[in-house]
Structure formats: structure tokens, C-alpha cells
Amino acid sequence: MKVWKGNLLKMKKSLIVTMALTLSLSLAACGNNTNNGANNGNAAATNNASTNNTASADLSGSILASGSTALQPLVDQVSKEFMDKNSGVSIQVQGGGSGTGLTQVSEGQAQIGNSDVFAEEKLDAAKAAELVDHQVAVVAMAAVTNKDVGVDNLTKQQLVDIFTGKITNWKDVGGKDEKIQIVNRPSSSGTRATFEKFALGTKTEDLAGSIQEDASGTVKKLVSETPGAIGYLALSYLDDSVTSLKYEGVDANEDNVAKGTYPVWAYEHMYTKGEPDAATKAFLDYMVSEEVQNGDVVELGYIPASKMEVKRDAAGAVTK
Amino acid sequence: MKKSNDREVATPHLAEEWVGKVYTFICILFLIITIFSMVYFVASKGLSTFIVNGVSVKDLLTGLKWKPDSDTPLFGALPFIFGSFSTSILAAIIAAPLGFCAAVFMVELSPKIGRTFMQPVIELLAGIPSVVYGFVGLSVIVPLFRDIFPGQGVGIAAGSLVLAFMILPTITTIATDALASLPSGLKEGSYALGATRWQTIYRIVLPTTLPAQMTGIVLGIARAFGEALAVQMVIGNAPHIPHSLFESTSTLTSAITLSMGNTAMGSVQNNALWSLALILMMMTFVFVFIIRWLEGRKKL
Numbered sequence: 001m002k003v004w005k006g007n008l009l010k011m012k013k014s015l016i017v018t019m020a021l022t023l024s025l026s027l028a029a030c031g032n033n034t035n036n037g038a039n040n041g042n043a044a045a046t047n048n049a050s051t052n053n054t055a056s057a058d059l060s061g062s063i064l065a066s067g068s069t070a071l072q073p074l075v076d077q078v079s080k081e082f083m084d085k086n087s088g089v090s091i092q093v094q095g096g097g098s099g100t101g102l103t104q105v106s107e108g109q110a111q112i113g114n115s116d117v118f119a120e121e122k123l124d125a126a127k128a129a130e131l132v133d134h135q136v137a138v139v140a141m142a143a144v145t146n147k148d149v150g151v152d153n154l155t156k157q158q159l160v161d162i163f164t165g166k167i168t169n170w171k172d173v174g175g176k177d178e179k180i181q182i183v184n185r186p187s188s189s190g191t192r193a194t195f196e197k198f199a200l201g202t203k204t205e206d207l208a209g210s211i212q213e214d215a216s217g218t219v220k221k222l223v224s225e226t227p228g229a230i231g232y233l234a235l236s237y238l239d240d241s242v243t244s245l246k247y248e249g250v251d252a253n254e255d256n257v258a259k260g261t262y263p264v265w266a267y268e269h270m271y272t273k274g275e276p277d278a279a280t281k282a283f284l285d286y287m288v289s290e291e292v293q294n295g296d297v298v299e300l301g302y303i304p305a306s307k308m309e310v311k312r313d314a315a316g317a318v319t320k
Numbered sequence: 321m322k323k324s325n326d327r328e329v330a331t332p333h334l335a336e337e338w339v340g341k342v343y344t345f346i347c348i349l350f351l352i353i354t355i356f357s358m359v360y361f362v363a364s365k366g367l368s369t370f371i372v373n374g375v376s377v378k379d380l381l382t383g384l385k386w387k388p389d390s391d392t393p394l395f396g397a398l399p400f401i402f403g404s405f406s407t408s409i410l411a412a413i414i415a416a417p418l419g420f421c422a423a424v425f426m427v428e429l430s431p432k433i434g435r436t437f438m439q440p441v442i443e444l445l446a447g448i449p450s451v452v453y454g455f456v457g458l459s460v461i462v463p464l465f466r467d468i469f470p471g472q473g474v475g476i477a478a479g480s481l482v483l484a485f486m487i488l489p490t491i492t493t494i495a496t497d498a499l500a501s502l503p504s505g506l507k508e509g510s511y512a513l514g515a516t517r518w519q520t521i522y523r524i525v526l527p528t529t530l531p532a533q534m535t536g537i538v539l540g541i542a543r544a545f546g547e548a549l550a551v552q553m554v555i556g557n558a559p560h561i562p563h564s565l566f567e568s569t570s571t572l573t574s575a576i577t578l579s580m581g582n583t584a585m586g587s588v589q590n591n592a593l594w595s596l597a598l599i600l601m602m603m604t605f606v607f608v609f610i611i612r613w614l615e616g617r618k619k620l
Contacts, residue, residue, distance in 0.1 A: 069581075097581020099590070107585075122584045181472055186557065187389045188582035188589060205387060211474055211568050212557035214578050218458070225463060226472055 060088030061279035067094075067101015067114030068190065070139060070216075070234065071268045074300050075114060075287075081296070082286050089279045098122065098190045105271050106131060111280050113271040116190030118314035131271040136287045137302035139234050140265035141195055142252035144220075144242040146229040151175040153246040160200050162230060165207045170228060182210040183222045183231035189214060194266040195232045197316060199247060232264075236301020254303050260310035260318060267312070268302065359601070366598030369395070369591040380595060386559035386575070388589040395592045399561045401599065403571040406476050407551060408544035411483035412491075416537050418484070419491030424521055426492075427499040439496070446489035454553035457482040462554055471566030474556035479571070482550050487540035494536030498529040531617045538614065542607035546600065548573035572596045 065075050072095050079091035096104075098115040099122050105113025106127045113119075116139070119128040143154060149170045154162070161167040162180055171177045185192035187206060196203055206212065211226075213219050216237045223231040224241035235252060238244050244252055247264060256262035270287065272280060286292060293304040312318050369375050375395050383396020422442060426434025461481055466473030502525060510520040526533075548571075556568025557578055576593050583590040 095581070097583075099583040099585075099587075100581050103585040122587070186578040186582065187387070188579040190582065203390060205390070206559050208558060208560040208562075209472075209568055210556075210558045211472065212570075212578065213553075214582075218553060221458065226466065 058088050059086045059279045059282050061277065062090045062092070063112060063280050063283060064092045064094070064104075064110040065101075065112035065114055065270065066096050066104050066110045067112075068098045068116045068268065069095040070116050070191065071114040071137070071270075074137060074268070074296060074302060075112075075270070077296050077300065078287055078292050079283070081292075082283050086279075086282070089283070091283065099188065102131075102271065105273055108273060111272065111276070112284075113269075115269045115271060116266060117193055118267075118269065119271055120314045121193065130273055132273070132275060134270045134272065134284050134287070135267040135305050136270050136284075137268040137293075137297050137305055138257065138265050138308055139194075139236075139268055139302055140252060140254070140257040140262065141191065141199070141232050141234055142238060142264070143195075143199065143230060143232050143245040143247065144223055144238065145231075145245060146223055146225075146227055147241075147243050148227055149175045149178060149230075149243070151245065152243060153249055155248050156199065156201065159247075160202060160204075163196075163200055163204045164202075178228040181226050181229040182207060183219050183226070183229050184210050184212045185219070185232075186212050186214055190266070191216075191232070191234070195264060198266070199232070199264040234301070235303075254307075257303055258307050258309055260320070263318075265303070267305065362594060362597050362601055365591060365594035367595075369588070369595040373588045373591055375588075375592070375595075380592075381599075384561065388579075388592055393588060395595075397572070397575075397592075397596055397599065399559050400570050400572045400575045400596060402561050403476065403479075403555070403569045404545055404573065404600075404603075407479040407483060407555070407571055408541045410476060410480035411487060411544045412537050412541045414480060414484035415488045415491050415540060416533075419488055419495050419536065419540075420526075420533060422488075422492045423495035423499050424525070426496055428517070428521060428525070442489050442492050445485060446493075450486065450547060450550040451553075453482050453486055454550035457550060457554040465566055469566045471564060472556070472568065473566065474554055474568050475562055475564070475566045476555070476569060477565035479551045479555040480544075482554055483544040483547060486547060486550065487544050490543055491533075491536045491540045494539065495529070495533055498532035498536075499525060502529060531614050535611050535614045538607055538610050542604060542611075545603060545607070546573060548577045552577055572600050576600075 063079075065079070072093060076093045079093050083089060083091055094110075098117055101110065101113035101115050102119055102122050103113075104110035106119075106123060113131070115122070119131045119133070122128075123131075143159060145151060151170060151173055154173060158167065158173050162173070163182060163184075167173060168180050169177065170180055184204075184206065185195075211222060213222065216233055219231045220233055220237055220242060223229040223233075233242070233244075235254070238252075246252070247262060250256050250262045252262055252264070257265045270284060272284070275281075276284060288305065290306075293306050297304045310318050310320055369380070370377055380395050380397050381401070382398055383394060384398055385394040385396045386399065387394040422438065426438050457478055461478045462473035464473070465471075465475075465478055469477075506524055506528065507520055510524045515523070551571055552574035555571060555574055557570045557574050558568040559570050559575065560568075562569040576596050579589065580593050583593065
């Protein structure tokens with residue numbers, strides 16, 4: 001008995017050391033390779049999908065779509081319908097912002113990266129070249145003001161002067177004698193990039209005293225409540241609480257965007273790294289199908305990509 | 321017979337010892353590794369702004385202009401640092417007297433109402449999600465300030481008021497514990513000398529419990545310093561040092577949450593945000609050291 005006990009005690013010490021070593025090694029491995037772990041997991045899922053797609057009727061696999069919060073509601077809703085039809089596929093939709101989506105799809109952590117902007121604008125050229133663009137919808141933006149300012153049309157130059165701080169009172173653009181309060185987006189925001197590129201044609205600085213919010217709901221709330229406020233919102237957010245401005249005399253509405261007369265719009269992109277696997281491809285095909293484009297896309301306030309009579313490339317050049 | 325009895329008793333004990341030790345050991349190891357990997361991760365990302373992108377530390381800490389997207393990017397984080405410090409310290413200035421008075425009420429004046437009614441209410445404040453504070457701030461405090469004071473209502477004043485409510489539970493709870501642990505002999509001695517209740521509180525209770533109160537306040541400041549969402553909703557987020565308490569400004573946390581998702585990993589804009597996170601983390605260390613130092617000075 002004594003021998004046995006003694007052995008146990010001896011064992012105890014060595015066992016603790018061994019356990020500690022194995023543990024620290026395995027944990028350290030975990031700690032260092034979190035990303036790789038996720039990669040492997042996703043890669044496995046992707047492989048899974050591609051091996052199973054010989055029978056095209058029942059797709060399987062798991063898809064992670066992350067990125068743009070502006071596109072998230074659409075992808076989320078469509079993914080649920082898609083999963084109802086293809087029970088073998090599981091799709092997870094995450095937000096995080098366009099930059100996150102593009103980074104994750106570029107590094108293989110996500111199968112689809114949702115973005116408000118072209119990949120070339122966020123990633124370096126080599127990384128962007130690996131990504132395949134799928135334009136699923138169009139979002140147009142309108143400059144909006146508080147209801148009390150008494151202006152319903154601004155020219156490009158007037159907008160530039162307001163957002164660069166040259167004009168600080170509404171009376172200078174034909175409105176009431178009231179100080180202009182800018183409600184902007186953060187400089188990294190895709191919405192701001194679109195607005196600056198196509199409405200202002202120039203980048204602007206963050207002015208002292210300007211408000212910056214990322215969430216469209218917050219921007220709308222601030223513009224509708226703050227006297228003299230100006231901001232910009234996607235068309236789906238417009239309602240009676242704010243005044244939506246004409247741009248160079250053109251109404252911000254779907255028809256004008258489709259015809260190309262109203263320039264402040266951008267594609268919503270769903271990027272894949274290289275050509276997508278079968279499940280992802282089927283999902284993206286479903287996304288641009290008539291059913292979704294005329295259904296969910298319109299219902300959620302986006303403009304169907306198929307309806308656009310003009311096209312635009314990453315550099316901003318418009319073609320009919 | 322005796323021997324075998326010994327064995328039967330000893331083995332389960334030994335096994336229990338083992339399970340306990342190994343389990344604790346695993347937990348500690350896991351904690352330490354998590355903390356070190358986080359510090360390493362934030363530090364490596366944050367420092368790459370200086371090492372890889374060649375931004376100078378001095379420019380980041382003292383620069384006044386934050387223009388990461390312009391053609392000549394500028395990374396001056398001083399407005400954010402200023403915003404973080406001013407909002408959290410102002411929040412502590414608002415919350416500390418409130419917390420102390422609430423604690424005095426609960427412990428000294430009316431323990432019955434205090435313990436059954438006030439304490440749960442104040443603890444409830446700690447359980448409210450920060451987004452709710454932010455939304456209430458945006459819907460109530462910002463419009464109120466906009467009507468009363470010049471400016472748009474957003475800014476340091478709104479931010480610190482919202483934060484004051486958020487850190488009130490921390491300060492009150494610690495102040496209550498400090499007051500409750502005060503030996504009754506001290507107060508009784510004071511009363512015996514003919515001091516009034518207020519004199520006792522002011523001259524005996526407050527000075528003796530001051531280090532503990534300070535611990536609570538610093539903990540509150542640390543929490544306010546790290547709070548992101550609620551502040552972001554009411555502070556306006558312009559990257560400028562404001563000229564008044566009611567002008568839009570920005571904090572370290574709000575700058576990070578506003579832009580982190582929109583920037584791609586590895587880009588200079590993203591790294592600069594990690595540098596802000598690094599500053600936040602260093603400040604947390606400083607706060608921890610201050611708290612430990614205060615703990616050491618406790619008179620009780």
C-alpha cells in the first residue's frame with residue numbers, strides 16, 4: 001500500500017508538470033492560430049460544399065457573409081428564404097462594416113464580403129484583384145435637411161460650400177436665417193465616400209462643430225430634431241420627418257437613379273474570393289434572380305441592379 | 321485492517337485535491353494566456369502604426385488633426401485623448417458627490433429605506449445596457465441641452481452626464497461598503513464629544529473612508545474611460561478639441577467604434593485605430609495601478 005501511495009505522490013508531481021506543458025502548448029497553439037482555426041473551419045466547409053455539389057438539386061455547405069451594415073438587412077432576409085428552399089445550406093450573415101467584410105473575404109475567413117464600395121477603394125490592388133464582384137443592388141442617397149430650413153434644392157457647388165464650411169447660414173442658399181449644422185458620417189464610412197464622390201466630387205474634412213454618426217437611424221433622428229441640420233440618407237430611410245433635397249433640380253427617386261439623371265448612388269457589392277463554390281454561387285444567383293430583385297430588394301428600399309439603365313465602374317465612369 | 325482504512329480515506333481526498341488543483345491551474349493558465357495574447361495583439365497592431373507606417377509617436381499623441389483618409393494622412397489623436405479624459409473626469413465629478421450622498425443615506429441616515437429600496441434601484445442602473453443610456457441621452461439630454469444652452473446639445477456635457485449615471489452604481493456600491501465597514505466606535509466617540517450628525521459625517525466618516533471612496537471614483541473613471549457606445553451617441557464625434565462643453569467632440573472609444581468596421585485590417589487607417597486602442601489599454605493599466613496604490617493607503 002505504501003509503495004502504491006508513494007508512487008502516486010511521485011506521479012503527482014511529474015503529472016502536473018506534463019499536464020502543464022501539454023496545456024500551455026495546446027493553449028498557446030490556440031491563441032496564436034485563432035485566425036487559422038477559423039480559416040480551416042471555413043475551408044473545410046467550402047470543401048464540403050464543393051464535394052457535395054455533384055448533385056445540384058440538393059446543395060449543402062455553410063456560407064458566412066459579413067460586412068456592410070447597409071446591405072445586411074437584404075442579405076439577411078434573402079438568406080432565410082434561400083435556406084428554406086435549400087435545407088442543406090446554412091448561411092450566416094454578419095455586419096461589421098464594409099472594411100471588415102472585404103478583409104474577411106480577402107483572407108478567406110468569410111465566403112462572401114458585403115461592401116458599399118468597390119474593393120479597390122479599401123484594399124490594395126493585388127488583394128482587390130483576387131476578389132470577384134457581384135453587384136446585387138443599388139443604393140441612392142439624398143441630402144436631407146431639417147424641415148425648418150426652407151430650402152428644397154441645392155446645386156453641387158452649394159453642397160460643396162456647405163460641407164466644406166464656406167457657407168454656414170441657410171440664408172446664403174435661399175433659406176431662413178439659420179446656422180447650418182452638418183450631420184456627417186465618419187470619414188471611413190462607405191456612405192460618406194459615395195456622397196463625397198458623386199454629390200460633392202471632392203473629399204471633405206471633418207469640420208469643428210459638425211456631428212458624425214455612423215448609423216442611418218441616428219443621423220435621421222438628429223437631422224429631424226436639430227434646427228438647421230443637413231445630412232444625407234439612403235432613399236429607404238426617407239420619410240416625412242426630414243426634407244429630402246433635389247440635387248441640381250433633380251428629384252432623388254428611383255426612376256431618376258435608374259435613368260442616370262440622379263448621380264448620387266452606389267452599388268451594393270457581394271464579393272467572393274475567386275469564383276464561388278456551388279452553394280455560394282447558387283445563393284448569389286438567387287440574389288440577382290427576378291424573384292428577389294423585384295421582391296425583397298424593392299421591399300427593403302434598395303433599387304434592383306437589373307433596373308439600372310446606366311453602369312458605373314470602380315473609377316466612377318458612367319456608361320449607358 | 322487499519323492500513324486499508326487509511327487508504328480508503330486517503331484516496332478520495334487525494335483525488336479531490338487533484339481535481340481542485342488541476343482545475344484551478346487550468347483556469348489560471350487560461351486567464352494568463354488570454355490576457356497576454358490580448359495585450360500582445362493590441363500592442364503589435366497598435367505599434368505597427370509607428371513601425372510599419374512610419375507615423376511618429378509624438379505626432380499621434382500631440383497632433384490636433386485627425387485626417388486618416390486625406391491624401392496626406394494626419395493622425396493627431398490629441399482631440400480624442402482630451403475628449404476621453406474630460407468626459408470621464410467630468411462624469412466622476414458629477415457622480416462622486418451623488419454616490420457619496422446616496423451611500424450616506426443608505427448607511428447612516430435611513431438604512432431601512434436605503435437597503436430595501438435605494439440599493440436595488442441603484443444596482444438596477446448597473447444592469448441597464450449602455451445602448452439604452454445612449455438612446456435616452458440622445459432623446460432626452462441632447463434636446464434639453466440644445467434648448468437651454470447655445471450649440472447643438474451634443475458634446476462633453478451630454479457625454480459626461482450620461483456617463484455619470486452609468487458609473488453611479490460603481491461609486492455608490494464602493495462608498496456604501498466603505499461606510500458600512502467603518503467601526504461604530506469612531507462615530508460613537510464623535511457623538512459623545514457632542515458633534516452633530518453632519519459634523520460626524522463631514523469630519524470623521526468622510527476623511528476616514530476617503531481612500532476607499534477614491535478607489536470607487538477611480539474605478540468609475542476607468543469604466544467611463546472605456547465606455548464607447550453611449551458616449552458615441554451623444555458626443556457628436558467631430559475630431560476637434562471643442563471650445564465649449566456643448567460643442568461636438570470625440571473620444572478614443574467613439575473614434576474606434578465609428579471607424580473600425582469601415583476600415584480594412586492592415587491598412588494605415590486601421591492600424592491608427594489600434595494605436596488608439598493601445599492608448600486606452602495603457603490608461604487602463606494606469607488606472608489599475610492608481611487603484612492598487614489607493615488600496616494600500618486605506619486607513620481601515
